[in-house]
Amino acid sequence: MACMIEAVGVHRVRAAEEPLLAAGVPLMERAAAAIAARAAQVLRGRQGAVRGAVVVVLVGPGNNGGDGLHAAARLARRGARVTVVQLGDRVHEGGLAAADAAGVAVRRAGAGPEALGLPGAARLALDADLLVDALLGIGATGALRGDAARLVRQLLAADHRPFVLAVDVPSGIGVGDGTVPGPVLPADLTLACGALAPGLLLPPAAGHAPHVELVDLDLDVPAAQPGDVGGPAEGLDAVHRLQDADVPGAWPVPRPSDDKYRRGVVGVVAGTATYPGAAVLTVGAAVRSGAGMVRYVGPAEPAAAVLAAHPEVVPGSGRVQAWVLGPGVDPEDGEQARHVQEALGEAGLGSRGYFAPTGVWGPTADAGIRPVVVDAGALAALPERCAPWVVLTPHAGELARLLGERGETLVREDIEAEPYRWARRACDLTGATVLLKGATTVVVGPGGTFSQAEAPAWLATAGAGDVLAGLLGTLLAARAEEAVQHPGLVVRLAALAALVHGRAATTANPGGPVSASMLVEALPRTIARLITREER
Template identity: 45%
Template structure:
């Protein structure tokens, strides 16, 4: 699992080492890590010797890290050009670049347009303009270069490597109030910054590599988490030899309507592919017939929540204006059972829920929910600072909140935060959310964690696991072209098989 910390926490953790006179050593550890990561990328793409490397170097330690890394690349035969974005560049790091034959120029308003072509022709650009203490977007001549790099055609131009974090991104929140420089790879130091996992910062970070520089004992409690491969097996369902369809986990689904029947089909298919022992579908007869034609395993009826025995609920996708489905969603929220509340049912959410209720809005739905709870929120603000708003929604409702986006954020009502970013933009399509809800509903229904151990963060972890599976399935599907959410079932099933041990009790 990746643990992330605010830039403020990381700077605080550095203080004991700086006070002990280890500042120069910390800088060289960071610079070497940046050099090694960039060198590996260049070697994989082409070669280091003869590669053209441009360094955008600001003042302070961030620019110094980038310059020292570039001096090592120059020593390996790379043609290095340092473009200084400040007159206060680190003198010793600058001298190291010159000593290895690197060229140095100062970027200004007059030469920026002419330098765009040279920068775009480079093999790699190292972004060392702003560090964790930077505030606001890029301005002036460096903004010109950043925009040229950001809007180059996909697959063209240089590899962009961010030093610690992309310049223009807030290390604490991921906000980017102006222009930021999008990276293909961010090499961050000491700890992953929260701003790399959320909002515009997550979209700008690209792949993330963290370099250990010795801050571990001083970091304190993490601000956010990201599940990795090794975390998924413990969160996915694995039936045992004494299980039956009821003990494996029964999920109740109240989704779809005469207007939107497809939501029920996709949610049911995803839940079955994830491993629910049984799906009990509640909804209109016309939709139930379609569900049974597509998924004959599902048990369908027009019954009520109170008379249907399940371990968890999923309600809301495709409910439209169907009053019976909205009533079932309200009953699911008040049932005391874990429940996924999605799409049209989110409008009925009120305070007083428990952490086992997981709300799954996109930014527009979260805007409407927050306004209904008296918050002055708008979609633009939520997308700019999702950490703040997803936590606020969880606090106000008492529920766990999963906010869909480039990086999907999950907040527990007690503040725990998860971020998953395995998805592909091809998943931004109708029906994708219904599939995610089905995965999550199955994980809630099959959860075997003892009740005493189901602290609020537990449900946030399950929601993060669902987002991870959904994103991975989308990536696999996108290999063949645009993603159709209705076709994700077999891929979800294969991922569950990949991440869960398939044990036969007769053999060891």
């Protein structure tokens, strides 16, 4: 059964909460009970018992702080030694009453005759067995401010920190867009109450919440509407993440009656005499991921290297269902530039294309359009407007250059700070589907936004992007007609490629270094395991 994760904008969560709150359903108490129960599990696993364990709960003024106060009361009744550290002038009144009734010590962190002061609050927090972050929830915008920001900075500077459990989100992340506008305390475990916020799946914020669990509050979250997005405070409407169980229903498994053409022919324009390895890796990924046939189009030297490594590859032009363009290609190489332009023409772009520069289909459009993956050296060859079955696969530096050519003044660091924003911008400006490579891969297109985080850090290695491009080419070739007729499918296929790419890195060498060549070799058994649901 498919188990794709969906993170939704705060406006949709509020719409789901309203009828329950109007009916008197105690959502805060439900959330607090689940938070306390999970916190107790953590304490038993780490300390052996809840009774006597030291718990510090950082609370802010809103409902997130209310959740933390109610959870503090429940943990105190189980025998934990609980202290609430209040950041700000006020806290949730009902939560404060519950904490007082349970004997929880509530201390202010700021200045005042009975306040801990920030150094005292930091010492208290650092000495805890469990630190609960209930400062800001999904309704917050912007960075942590004031004493909360100063306290978190002190905790971040410490050599060692206790286990951190975040309520809803690590406080201070961009809830709707995944940005990190200020100091954020990384969470060892994040409990998303009722629904996941987009910031939990989007980089760079997702790096502060590597382990997220959903607390089911029985919310009936309304379905997203086409083109529906939140306002500036909410960010985008939804982010999706494919899971391993989604692969069997999405991967193109051949039928007994299929021949190599029905399985999909991938055309590859990659590599030069200087960079023949890029061609070998791109072609190898397409071959090993199950393409019915792979054609290589390019100069004699990389062609010889490709055939030596993969004798089943067919050199030269011919029937193709999808193209992969650009890995290892020098835009100044006249021969390869010509091949790239010819392939873009088959995607409906360029001087030979059916797709007008304005983004409007011309009268000669027909069923001969081919999906295309545009990577590395081919990105500079793109026309101003593309079509959604054109998948751009830049890393941050390449995306900065692509957007720079379209009027944005950016550097790599700008992209890395706001990956979703700039991937979305590139999609809007070009009309293409955009797969932004990184530790967490973001895919934006007409079918929505996906974020895939399967890749281990070892995958940041030369040639890994070439492998991803070839793998995606296989998926687009197998479902080429659907991809053109239903462009929303393309973003999902791109996310699927990112998932399998990351899993193949782990298959190649679990927990250790991996090379692009190892990745290619691991693709067949990775795909076999995923589509047959073998246990890992």
